[in-house]
Amino acid sequence: MKFLRLLKYIRNYKSWVVGHVISNLLMVFFSVASIPALIPFLSILFGTTDKVSERPTEAFNSENFEAWISYYISGYIAEYGEETTLAYLCVGIVIIFLLKNLFRYLALFFLAPVRNGIVRDIRQNLFEKTLSLPLSYFSEERKGDIMSRVSADVQEIEWSILNVLETVVREPLLIIGALSFMFYVSPKLTVFVFGLLIFTGLIIGGIGKTLRKHSRDIQTLLGNLVTVLEEALSGSRIIKGFTAEKYQADKFAKQNNAYRHTQTRLLWRRDLASPMTETLGVMTVSILIWYGFKQVQSDDLSVATFFSFLYAFFTIIEPSKKFSSASYNIQKGMAAVDRVNEIMDAENKIRDKKNAQVVTTFKDKIEYRDVSFRYGNSDKDVLSGINLSVAKGKIIALVGASGAGKSTLADLLPRFFDVTKGEILLDGINLKDYKLSDLRRLMGIVSQEPILFNDTIYNNIVFGAKGVSQSDVENAARIANAHEFIMTSPDAYQTNIGDRGSKLSGGQRQRLTIARAILKNPPILILDEATSALDSESEKLVQEALEKLMQNRTSVVIAHRLSTIQHADEIIVMNQGKIIERGTHDVLMEKGGEYRKLVQMQGLT
Numbered sequence: 190m191k192f193l194r195l196l197k198y199i200r201n202y203k204s205w206v207v208g209h210v211i212s213n214l215l216m217v218f219f220s221v222a223s224i225p226a227l228i229p230f231l232s233i234l235f236g237t238t239d240k241v242s243e244r245p246t247e248a249f250n251s252e253n254f255e256a257w258i259s260y261y262i263s264g265y266i267a268e269y270g271e272e273t274t275l276a277y278l279c280v281g282i283v284i285i286f287l288l289k290n291l292f293r294y295l296a297l298f299f300l301a302p303v304r305n306g307i308v309r310d311i312r313q314n315l316f317e318k319t320l321s322l323p324l325s326y327f328s329e330e331r332k333g334d335i336m337s338r339v340s341a342d343v344q345e346i347e348w349s350i351l352n353v354l355e356t357v358v359r360e361p362l363l364i365i366g367a368l369s370f371m372f373y374v375s376p377k378l379t380v381f382v383f384g385l386l387i388f389t390g391l392i393i394g395g396i397g398k399t400l401r402k403h404s405r406d407i408q409t410l411l412g413n414l415v416t417v418l419e420e421a422l423s424g425s426r427i428i429k430g431f432t433a434e435k436y437q438a439d440k441f442a443k444q445n446n447a448y449r450h451t452q453t454r455l456l457w458r459r460d461l462a463s464p465m466t467e468t469l470g471v472m473t474v475s476i477l478i479w480y481g482f483k484q485v486q487s488d489d490l491s492v493a494t495f496f497s498f499l500y501a502f503f504t505i506i507e508p509s510k511k512f513s514s515a516s517y518n519i520q521k522g523m524a525a526v527d528r529v530n531e532i533m534d535a536e537n538k539i540r541d542k543k544n545a546q547v548v549t550t551f552k553d554k555i556e557y558r559d560v561s562f563r564y565g566n567s568d569k570d571v572l573s574g575i576n577l578s579v580a581k582g583k584i585i586a587l588v589g590a591s592g593a594g595k596s597t598l599a600d601l602l603p604r605f606f607d608v609t610k611g612e613i614l615l616d617g618i619n620l621k622d623y624k625l626s627d628l629r630r631l632m633g634i635v636s637q638e639p640i641l642f643n644d645t646i647y648n649n650i651v652f653g654a655k656g657v658s659q660s661d662v663e664n665a666a667r668i669a670n671a672h673e674f675i676m677t678s679p680d681a682y683q684t685n686i687g688d689r690g691s692k693l694s695g696g697q698r699q700r701l702t703i704a705r706a707i708l709k710n711p712p713i714l715i716l717d718e719a720t721s722a723l724d725s726e727s728e729k730l731v732q733e734a735l736e737k738l739m740q741n742r743t744s745v746v747i748a749h750r751l752s753t754i755q756h757a758d759e760i761i762v763m764n765q766g767k768i769i770e771r772g773t774h775d776v777l778m779e780k781g782g783e784y785r786k787l788v789q790m791q792g793l794t
Contacts (some may be wrong), residue, residue: 195346195526198307205306208299212292213359218503219289221366223282252389296359307349307741308794311529315339323539323567324605332407333416338532341411349522353515359510360515367504374498407524410448410681417441441608475504486606539604545624551631551712551743553616556578560611562597572766573596575611581712584744584755588787589763595747598763599715602745603629633706637733639698639717641690646675647682649690650704661708669704669734671697696731703734751788760784 193195199206216793231542316339327335372379421437475745483496560575572594579585587595600606601613605619613620618629641649650662666672678684706714732753737747748754755774762770762784764779770782777784 194530195307195311198310199303201310202303202306205299205303209303210358212296212299213362214574216289216292216296217359217362217366219285219292219362221370223285223289233791262433278525304347308343311346312339312343313342313533315529318535321540322532322535322537324600326535329411329565331416333419334412334415335532336419337415340527341415342528345525348524349518349525349743353511353518356508356511356515357519360512363508364505364512367501370619371498371501371505374494374501375481378480378498405452407448409528410444410451413455414441417444427756449604474499474502539607539625541625542621546618546622547616547632548623548627550616551581552583553614555713555743556614556617557601558596558612558614560598560608560613562601562606562609564606570609570766572601575768577768579743579762581743582649583740583758584739584746584754584756586746586748586757586760587763588748588751588754588784590761592765593763594766595763596717597766599717599745599747602713602715603632603634631711632713633708633709633711633738634715635699635717635738639690639695639702641686641693641698641701643685643688645680645683646678646687647703649686649701650708652705654708657708657752662704665704665708666701668707668737670730671700671704671734674700680762690695699731700734703731707738712742714739714742715744716744717744718747718749749789762787 319335320338368379368383369372417437417440421441477499481498555578557575560572561570562572565733575598577585578600587598589595594631597606602620603610604625607621615623615628615631642652649661650665659682663672666675666682675682675684684692686692686698686701690701693701716739735753746754746757754760757774759771760774760777761768762782764783770777770780770784772780778788
């Protein structure tokens, strides 16, 4: 079923598949036709041609095949002589083999776009499915392992499964055709050969059962390896700062050695198929020669027919070897299919309801009603009994110690997660009743860590927006206090900023994310500690940009630096997933509660 599921991608390449199948059928036809074509050639070569002058009385069929061949060959020899007849046969055999190899190439020609197209489709679908999965999925899976599945596992599917599609289609046809001829020539010998093929298949199949398990281990270990590599590249500054290169190298070596050990064991088993098949084939040929000699001696077979039988058997050996190797590779590749399917089959609970409503504007308010939330299978609430109303155009600030639930509360608004209990309403309608894409278009997000991409400044600001002009981008950058530093960059807006914006300072990166949010022009803003990691000068520039951004917008601001939110319309103080205080800055200061303590700790009084 999993293999058939994989082949569903073929429907996009029907015309190529038809060409591949037809070419394979013609290649098999000429391959099988080359076997009996050797009989008259060998008969003349060995001087054993029977002179038949009378035309056979029965119609041409498999039972009187040799009689008809002898009749036609005798006629040619009588008219042209043995040498000329042999020359004609040589030309005929060359033409047959030429056509065989022509259609063999055409089969590969038609298969190439199918193979590569299927791999592209699998990788694209896997990437799109990965993008669609909720954030909770990525908190439970390792990023390196996901990267390995999108890259290495998909590549393994191409090498191990799609690479043998031709073998799976063509080789059985060759084997059937050659066996049919062998059975016609000598049923006894053919039954013996067929029994040996079954015996060989059972042996190789037994060994192949272990391949899938080891192959899955291989892909898992490769995922671990990529994870360590990704962590090392991302944390290179810390690794060097703590002189932990040796520690990290040892960690990588451990995973690397485990991968090498398992890969070696896998290759030992896989590479056993070909020599085992060849050894069994040679044993069979030896027995066939001995047994066939007895049949030739007793005139049950002619010498030419016996050699054609041997040629037919050798025609079977190579496809059998390829077929056994294909079974190994398919077993190996199915482990990669399993790992890819784990992502493709991952349940996405955050999705549109049937007949979800379209929403294009925000008119009134956002309301949290008795909202509770817990992650995954955890039995502990991260948020508990949250009731909160955010009117249009108001600025709401969320403050509290780390782990209080501020970011989680904000993440529920664009439905990065869904509430465990209660509901969140936008203009009186549950968020779950809206189309997810429409809902998120109403919101702009500026996070604590600026999320930028290895691209130009221009593309990072535009980031998927359509119908945007250069002046729109520059205007957004000016509002975000970013235009000045952009124009001093080597290629201005076309400057590449490096991996995650590594060529820019922290303040510059953050101002680009603000420019991106300004260009989107959303009615609702979520600002997650957007200035907490900046120095004083950068904070001032970013804070000015944020104030411009928040004008005439509804804003949910998460802040550690309380100086940035003193003018908020309402400050929500959280602790252990609950709201413990709420009010304006002045009201909360007069209460002398938790908020006042936080303010005093930061030396703002």
